[in-house]
Amino acid sequence: MKTRYSFGGDEHIFVEMDEEMSLDAFFKSLSMTEAVRAADIAGVTEVCPANASFQVKFDPDRIAPDALLAELKALEHAAEAGEKRIRTRIIEVPVFYRDPWTHETLMRFRERHQDPSGTDLDYAARINGYATVDDFITAHHASPWFVSMVGFVAGLPFLYQLVAREKQLQVPKYLRPRTDTPKQTVGYGGSFSCIYSVRGAGGYQMFGITPMPIYDPTQTVSYLRDFMVFFRPGDIVKWKPIGREEYDAITADVAAGRYEPRIREVTFDLDAFKADMDGTNARLMEALYGV
Template structure:
């Protein structure tokens, strides 16, 4: 994790039909590559040229949709290359973001039931997803894996695939990433709010549907609210944004049910605090950075309404 944004090679540009420009920052996922993607995307969206209809950042790349009758492809490529160079010249390494606590009921009955129905799709039909993940990562048992899974924070590297689904990469050296392969073939069912894992990426399934990631538990509160009932969705129906930082917190069934009731009542608010993501500090001392931002979250009021009132986020 010693590579900085300034040291990375120039991105690769390719075209998708007449309306899409694809920019591949790196062939491999890394915190540095994702930070560079976010910086380029932010510059583009902050000063969006006429003719660009969408900028979609991903883990180590971004896709731009444009109208070739409004902006010529050559002009678009020249503009984006200029933005890429500006990001490199400015040596931007910080991002103002937030860390969010996500309550999770690990080893829950919902994902366990679905997992049992789809064992024929799995590498190890005789084990649960958590048992398999523990073995793949050299851990003693599923309890040890669960403890490792929520120990460190995760960076939201992209949002998509289905509405509001976040992909997350552990803020840790690459040698400490948790890696688990996806199912051999996808399931036709995954419980809503399943905390899943495929490769080195965690995710939260925003809605019920098909999926191939290993299933470790269920988040207790929505991350996608089309009706915008809850206060955390005042601005947008999708909760997560690229650059958000997630800290999973294990809860038991009793607390899970209590949060469910708060969601039903419309009173639930996520515990969250603003933090600065500093790429250079993360690369130099990832564990020190993790400790600092987790301490900031833990110092915030435990009461969700109080915490959000202090941030000016209540209705």
């Protein structure tokens, strides 16, 4: 991997670890952002991490752009040898696949889709070589996912599948974005899954919806009272398929302040994962469910 630095106007430096997403690129980016924060460089006002990159905002009246660039490059060597083990959370996220709300929406926008004759799941299953939609849904929820960044809109997580690269699902975005996407839609674009934190425009394929709010600016949802955004980079997600009855029950529990997501603390070791992906995922499931 060769790191690339570029200026963004007078107040930003963009640091790209690699042109494609990988867990190696993510961990190097994570190490560098932590090193930048720890260095407490005069004039740096914000560090914003992404999938395989990060951006630094700075005050050019306090530090010259070239001086900051030199500081960042000096930190890169330390980041290459940085920690590849993190203490994080694994979280169960219920998903109502093939729900009526995303189905109604995707049917309204078929003319913007690669295959207007079917649904988003029909298309995703076919291009990934699955015989049925049920087989594709199983592939989507069977293995855990890694939250590589949070953003684009407030609270929206991008999730990267914890399987070998040749097994990763890939589905392109719509040919033209929709002007509507239901809140809490579970979407897919490229090699990333996501959860739409708010209702709005979008171009990702729509697979289902979760009854679990992940963003609450009012901070009235019981588990979002301390902070309005639920996810953070490094979280691990296990999708749990549910039906309409369980969806309605969770929705009612959220409204009544009774719902608490299933969360367990875990350690994720990148080298151990690369050495034994199936074994690592099995241990994550054991930590989440105790079996």
